[in-house]
Amino acid sequence: MRSATALIAAMALVSSIGAATAQKKYDTGASDTEIKIGNIMPYSGPASAYSVIGRTEAAYFRKINDEGGINGRKVNFISYDDSYSPPKTVEQARKLVESDGVLLIFNSLGTPTNTAIHHYMNRKEVPQLFVATGATKWADPKDFPWTMGWQPNYQTEARIYARYILEHKPNAKIAVLYQNDDYGRDYLKGLVDGLGNKAGMIVAKDSYDVSEPTISSHIVNLQASGADVLFTVATPKFAAQTILEVRQLGWDPLFILNNVSASIGAVLKPAGFENAKGIISAAYMKDETDPRWMSEPDSKEWAAFLDKYMPDADRSDAGVAVGYSVARTLVHVLDMCGDNLTRENVMKQAANLKDFDPGLLLPGIKINTSTSDFAPIEQLQMMRFNGKSWELFGPVMNAEASS
The missing domain is CATH 3.40.50.2300 (Response regulator)
Incomplete structure (x- = not known):
C-alpha cells in the first residue's frame, strides 16, 4: 500500500511538472531567466540627438531588473549604434537576430533606417516592435504583420x-x-x-x-x-x-x-x-518643463525614476520622456505574454492594447491596438x-x- 501511494505521488509530481513545463513556450531570445531585447539607435551621426531615447530605455530596463524583472525574467537589452545609416542598420539587425538571438527588435530609430530592415524582419518573422518613427507604412498588419509603430504617424x-x-x-x-x-x-x-x-x-x-x-x-x-x-x-x-x-x-x-x-x-x-x-x-506627450504637469502622479513617478537611474538627464529633452513611455509599453506587452514568450504571442499581445496609458501622454490620449490597427497612438493636440x-x-x- 505504501509503495502504491508513493508511486501515485511520484506520478502526480511528474505530471504536474510536465504540465507546468508545457505551459511555458519560448522562442529564441527568451527563457526561464531572461528576455533578450534588441535595439538600434543613432548614438553617433546626424541624428545622434535622438540617442537619449536608447539611453533612457536602457536605464528603465535596469529599473525593471532591479525590481525582479518581467514575470521573474531579467531583461537583456542589447543596443547598437547605426549612425543613422541604413546599410549599418542592416548589419546591426542581422547581428541582433542571427548572432545575439534576440526575441525582438524594439524601438529602432529612423524612417530610412527601419525601411532598410522592414522586409528582412518580416521575412524572418521577428517582431520589429514600436519603431521610433511615425511613417505611415508601419501600420500595415496585412502586408507586414511583424512591424508596428508607436507614435502618431x-x-x-x-x-x-x-x-x-x-x-x-x-x-x-x-x-x-x-x-x-x-x-x-x-x-x-x-x-x-x-x-x-x-x-x-x-x-x-x-x-x-x-x-x-x-x-x-x-x-x-x-x-x-x-x-x-x-x-x-x-x-x-x-x-x-x-x-x-x-x-x-x-x-x-x-x-x-x-x-x-x-x-x-x-x-x-x-x-x-x-x-x-x-x-x-x-x-501627444506632456511637456515636462511645464509646471502644470509636475504634480501629476505619472510625472512624479517619471521624476523619481530619473532621480535614481538618470540623475544627469536633461529633463527638457523630449526624448527622455519618449524613451520612458515606450519602454513601459513594451514591459506591459511582455508582462501580458506571461510564460508564452514566443514571437507570435508578442505580436498578438501588442495588437491587444486597450486604453493603455504608459504615463506622460496628454490627457485624453491612450494607446489602442487591434489585429487590424497597428497604430498605437493616433491623436495630437x-x-x-x-x-x-x-x-x-x-x-x-x-x-x-x-x-
Whole structure:
C-alpha cells in the first residue's frame, strides 16, 4: 500500500511538472531567466540627438531588473549604434537576430533606417516592435504583420497642420523644408493631402540631405519664394539650424515645426528660446518643463525614476520622456505574454492594447491596438512655444483633424 501511494505521488509530481513545463513556450531570445531585447539607435551621426531615447530605455530596463524583472525574467537589452545609416542598420539587425538571438527588435530609430530592415524582419518573422518613427507604412498588419509603430504617424500630424493653416491663414503662401527621404516625403504627402484642392498654396519645396553640414542655402531659397508660412520637417540638428537661420535672415513666417523635432532641450534651447518663440507644433506627450504637469502622479513617478537611474538627464529633452513611455509599453506587452514568450504571442499581445496609458501622454490620449490597427497612438493636440514652454491649444485631434 505504501509503495502504491508513493508511486501515485511520484506520478502526480511528474505530471504536474510536465504540465507546468508545457505551459511555458519560448522562442529564441527568451527563457526561464531572461528576455533578450534588441535595439538600434543613432548614438553617433546626424541624428545622434535622438540617442537619449536608447539611453533612457536602457536605464528603465535596469529599473525593471532591479525590481525582479518581467514575470521573474531579467531583461537583456542589447543596443547598437547605426549612425543613422541604413546599410549599418542592416548589419546591426542581422547581428541582433542571427548572432545575439534576440526575441525582438524594439524601438529602432529612423524612417530610412527601419525601411532598410522592414522586409528582412518580416521575412524572418521577428517582431520589429514600436519603431521610433511615425511613417505611415508601419501600420500595415496585412502586408507586414511583424512591424508596428508607436507614435502618431507623420501624415496624420501634417494633415492637422494643413487644417490649422486653412482655418487661420486661408490665403497663405507655404514653403516646405523637408528631409530628402521617406521621413520627409511622408510629412509632405500628409500636408498636400490635408490641403486638398488648396494644395496650390504650397509655393516652394526644398529638401536637404542628412550629409549636408548646413542648410542655410535652402532657407535662403525658401524665403525668396515670398512664402509667409514655413513648414519644417527635420531632425533636431537641422531643425535648430533652421530656426536660427530664419531669424538671422529677418524672415518672420508662421513657423510650423514637426513634432519629432519639437524638443525644448534638443532643439529650441540650442536655437535660442527667443528665436523659437511663436513656433507652432503638435504634441501627444506632456511637456515636462511645464509646471502644470509636475504634480501629476505619472510625472512624479517619471521624476523619481530619473532621480535614481538618470540623475544627469536633461529633463527638457523630449526624448527622455519618449524613451520612458515606450519602454513601459513594451514591459506591459511582455508582462501580458506571461510564460508564452514566443514571437507570435508578442505580436498578438501588442495588437491587444486597450486604453493603455504608459504615463506622460496628454490627457485624453491612450494607446489602442487591434489585429487590424497597428497604430498605437493616433491623436495630437496643437501647441505654441511661448519662449519658455509649450502652450497647448485647441482640441485633441485624430487623423481627420477632428476631436
